Amino acid sequence: MFLNDSDLQAIWLTVRLAGIVTLILLLIGTPVAWWLARSKAWWKGPVGAVVALPLVLPPSVLGFYLLLAMGPNGLVGQFTQALGLGMLPFTFWGLVLASVFYSLPFMVQPLQTAFEAIGERPLEVAATLRASPLDAFFTVAVPLALPGFLTASILTFAHTVGEFGVVLMIGGNIAGVTRVASVQIYDHVEAMEYLQAHRLSAVMLIFSFLVLLALYAWRPQARKAL
Amino acid sequence: MSGIQARFRLDWSGFVLDVDLDLPARGVTALFGHSGSGKTTLLRCIAGLERPAIGRLTVDGAVWQDDEPKGQRGSGHWLPTHQRPLGYVFQEASLFPHLTVMGNLQYGLKRSPGAARVSLDQAIEMLGIGHLLDRKPAHLSGGERQRVSMARALAVSPRLLLMDEPLAALDLKRKQEILPYLERLHRELDIPVLYVSHSPDEVARLADHIVVMAEGRAVAVGPLTDTLARLDLPIQLGEDAGVVLQGSVAERDERWHLTRVAFDGGSVWVRDGGQRQAQAVRVRILARDVSIALQPVSASSIQNCLSAVVDEIADDLHPALSLVRLKVGNSPITARLTRRSAAALALAPGQPVWAQIKAVALIG
Numbered sequence: 001m002f003l004n005d006s007d008l009q010a011i012w013l014t015v016r017l018a019g020i021v022t023l024i025l026l027l028i029g030t031p032v033a034w035w036l037a038r039s040k041a042w043w044k045g046p047v048g049a050v051v052a053l054p055l056v057l058p059p060s061v062l063g064f065y066l067l068l069a070m071g072p073n074g075l076v077g078q079f080t081q082a083l084g085l086g087m088l089p090f091t092f093w094g095l096v097l098a099s100v101f102y103s104l105p106f107m108v109q110p111l112q113t114a115f116e117a118i119g120e121r122p123l124e125v126a127a128t129l130r131a132s133p134l135d136a137f138f139t140v141a142v143p144l145a146l147p148g149f150l151t152a153s154i155l156t157f158a159h160t161v162g163e164f165g166v167v168l169m170i171g172g173n174i175a176g177v178t179r180v181a182s183v184q185i186y187d188h189v190e191a192m193e194y195l196q197a198h199r200l201s202a203v204m205l206i207f208s209f210l211v212l213l214a215l216y217a218w219r220p221q222a223r224k225a226l
Numbered sequence: 227m228s229g230i231q232a233r234f235r236l237d238w239s240g241f242v243l244d245v246d247l248d249l250p251a252r253g254v255t256a257l258f259g260h261s262g263s264g265k266t267t268l269l270r271c272i273a274g275l276e277r278p279a280i281g282r283l284t285v286d287g288a289v290w291q292d293d294e295p296k297g298q299r300g301s302g303h304w305l306p307t308h309q310r311p312l313g314y315v316f317q318e319a320s321l322f323p324h325l326t327v328m329g330n331l332q333y334g335l336k337r338s339p340g341a342a343r344v345s346l347d348q349a350i351e352m353l354g355i356g357h358l359l360d361r362k363p364a365h366l367s368g369g370e371r372q373r374v375s376m377a378r379a380l381a382v383s384p385r386l387l388l389m390d391e392p393l394a395a396l397d398l399k400r401k402q403e404i405l406p407y408l409e410r411l412h413r414e415l416d417i418p419v420l421y422v423s424h425s426p427d428e429v430a431r432l433a434d435h436i437v438v439m440a441e442g443r444a445v446a447v448g449p450l451t452d453t454l455a456r457l458d459l460p461i462q463l464g465e466d467a468g469v470v471l472q473g474s475v476a477e478r479d480e481r482w483h484l485t486r487v488a489f490d491g492g493s494v495w496v497r498d499g500g501q502r503q504a505q506a507v508r509v510r511i512l513a514r515d516v517s518i519a520l521q522p523v524s525a526s527s528i529q530n531c532l533s534a535v536v537d538e539i540a541d542d543l544h545p546a547l548s549l550v551r552l553k554v555g556n557s558p559i560t561a562r563l564t565r566r567s568a569a570a571l572a573l574a575p576g577q578p579v580w581a582q583i584k585a586v587a588l589i590g
Contacts, residue, residue: 121320124275127307128314129334129382135308139333143324 007200009176010184017092017180018160021099022107025156026149028100029107034137036108037115052105059102063169066098070170090172095180098170099160106155114148115141151215158211161204230285230386230418234271236278243267243278243442249435251286251386254412254419256429256450259439265422268439269388272420273314274307285310285386311338313379313417315389319371321363327374328359334382344415349377352414353407369400373407380411387411387419393428408432426466430510431589455558457540457549467549468512470589471557475505484529487588491555494530496588508589513549515585516561520571522580530583534559536575539568552581559583 003011036048054062069076070088076097080088088094118141126136142149164182171178173187181204188197230249236242243264249255257265270276272283274290282300283291290310294300313334321330335346350356353373363371372392379387392408393401405428412419412432423429429436429450436453438446446459453459454469473489483498487509494509501507522531534552542549548568550561559581573579 121316121318122322124307125314125316125320125322126333127275128273128312129378130308130337131333132306132308135337140322144322 003199003203004196006175006179007181007184007196010179010181010200011203013092013176013178014161014180014182017095017099018157020096021103021160022153022157024096024100025103025107026153029104029111029152029156032104033108033111034115034141036112051108054102055105059163059165060169062102063098063166066101066166067169070094070097089170090174090178092171092177095167095171095178098166099163102163102166103156103159106159107152110148110152110155111145114145114151117148118144154211154215158208162208228286230272230420231283232268232272233280233282234268234278235280236267236271236276241267241442243271245439245442245444247437247444247447249420249437249447251418252416253434254421254432255435255437256433257420257422257437257439258424258426258429258433260424262441263439264442265424265437265439266390267442269390269420269422272386273312273388274305274310277304308337311383311385313382313384313387315372315376315379315387315392317391318395319363319368319375321366321371321375321378323363325362326359327355327361327363327366330363330374330378331359331381334378338382340383344380344383344417346381349380352380352410353377367400368396369403372396372400372404376407376411380415380417384417387417389419390422391424393425394423405431426463427589430470430508451558455551455560457538457551457560464543465514466512467514467560467562468510469557469559470508470510471559472506472508475501475503475507478503485588487586489555489557491553491557492532494532494583494586496586499588501588510587510589511559511583512585512587513560513562515583516552516559517582517584518550518552518561518563518567518571518573519580519582523582526582528582528584530586532559532581532583534579534581536573536577536579538575539573541565552579554581 032051036044036051067089068074071077072081072087077087080086088097122140122144123136126140131139162182164186167178167180167183173179173183181200185197185200185204188194188200229251231247232249233246235244241264245268257268259265267276271278271281277291279293280295281291281293283289289303290305292301292303322333325333331346331350350359353376355370355373355377358366358370358374366374376392393404396404409432421432433450435448436446436450437444438453438459446453446456450470451472471489473487475485476488476493477486478498479485484495485498485501486493486495487507489509496509532554534554537551537553537558540549542562546564548563548565550563550568550573552559552561561581
């Protein structure tokens with residue numbers, strides 16, 4: 001077997017995490033990006049900056065704050081305890097929550113660019129053809145921004161697959177729960193299992209290359225949305 | 227109350243729109259003016275694409291906006307664009323690129339239930355786009371795109387059609403291609419149209435009424451013929467100052483390829499354009515092509531020499547020039563002459579003269 005069971009388990013966990021995070025961010029990131037693309041409010045700037053923070057912040061810093069927030073004295077922690085869900089750190093769903101923050105700009109920014117590129121006119125046309133704003137959003141803005149949605153989803157998925165620091169801070173290293181592929185590679189190296197590390201790293205390398213290839217070659221127009 | 231009552235006041239930095247208009251609910255009303263005069267902004271206010279702070283708009287008795295200044299009555303009522311029964315044709319065709327021509331036409335149709343005043347088939351036929359229905363907008367010419375966008379606006383059966391310089395983005399050839407379709411809409415449909423244009427040619431061909439805009443204000447409003455004959459207005463029109471007269475084909479001279487067009491009070495010979503006997507046509511006579519004589523001139527190449535009466539004399543923009551309005555029967559004609567000529571002939575209101583018309587354009 002090329003990869004052992006714990007490697008496969010780590011890959012499956014990674015794919016599940018990235019898939020769920022991408023879906024959640026499609027739901028959260030789309031309205032945020034729409035608002036950022038069209039709002040004229042003065043606090044559009046600050047909101048945009050907050051959304052972009054994970055791009056420049058060390059993952060350990062983000063992870064540290066999230067750990068505090070999810071902890072017993074944090075806002076999120078108290079909220080989840082009140083709901084009877086217990087604590088999020090060192091659970092899969094804690095990892096999901098952290099990844100949603102960490103990957104937010106990778107969803108929002110391509111979408112925002114795509115929405116901005118559409119401009120005001122098609123939506124004005126839709127309004128003169130009796131489409132309500134929500135109707136126009138789904139029947140005009142979304143179809144026209146489709147390449148942007150594709151780019152944003154691929155980037156979000158790939159970026160979540162590649163995260164490491166936030167995972168270590170929030171999820172730790174629990175097999176089958178929070179031990180994703182990047183952490184598994186770290187474990188292999190720590191344990192001097194270089195062959196295993198090589199194999200899993202090669203899988204990650206090929207995956208990342210294919211994702212970027214899809215982005216750059218297969219859909220040249222999607223690249224413009226970046 | 228029928229018709230369109232529109233009162234708007236909008237204050238953007240560097241631009242003020244301030245109008246109070248009562249427009250007819252039939253025929254084509256041209257909003258005419260130079261770029262920056264506020265005509266497109268006015269149209270957008272009527273469509274609800276802009277919301278001026280102070281605005282009251284009623285269309286055929288229905289209140290579309292009722293925002294009055296503080297302290298006055300005003301319900302704050304506002305009908306959003308998608309609830310206004312209008313059609314809008316933008317300067318660029320602005321077709322949805324992800325839909326076929328048919329998809330574009332059906333987009334508004336699906337969303338406007340109720341009695342169809344214009345059927346989709348009628349709109350397709352009228353604009354001659356039946357062979358394009360399966361194509362994507364990227365595979366259409368500019369003229370075809372604009373025709374599709376007009377059909378799309380008609381397919382929602384609007385009670386008011388707004389057109390924002392639909393020909394301005396097209397070259398002369400495409401304009402000539404589309405104008406006949408516009409004239410057809412005008413003749414065959416009973417939908418009031420507000421038509422924004424800065425082209426005197428288009429206005430002369432299409433409009434029944436005109437609103438002349440300048441610096442955010444309506445400087446003249448009225449029926450086309452009377453308004454164009456106003457002597458305080460040609461300044462706005464410059465070299466294009468002149469009148470448009472509604473008439474009909476009275477006689478055709480096959481040998482010389484000429485057509486006689488009769489209007490209220492007289493008739494003129496024009497180049498034959500293939501029109502039928504008794505067909506309604508318009509002729510346009512520019513003030514610079516009209517000269518005045520006290521006696522009929524017999525030996526002249528000028529074919530059209532009409533008996534007229536001086537109605538009013540006014541100064542033109544340039545100090546060397548005068549504008550004179552003549553009455554030929556009930557129809558006004560304007561003439562631009564030098565002040566010296568006017569003085570030499572001792573022109574005065576009420577004086578009978580002869581109007582020599584060097585050129586007449588047959589339009590529509």
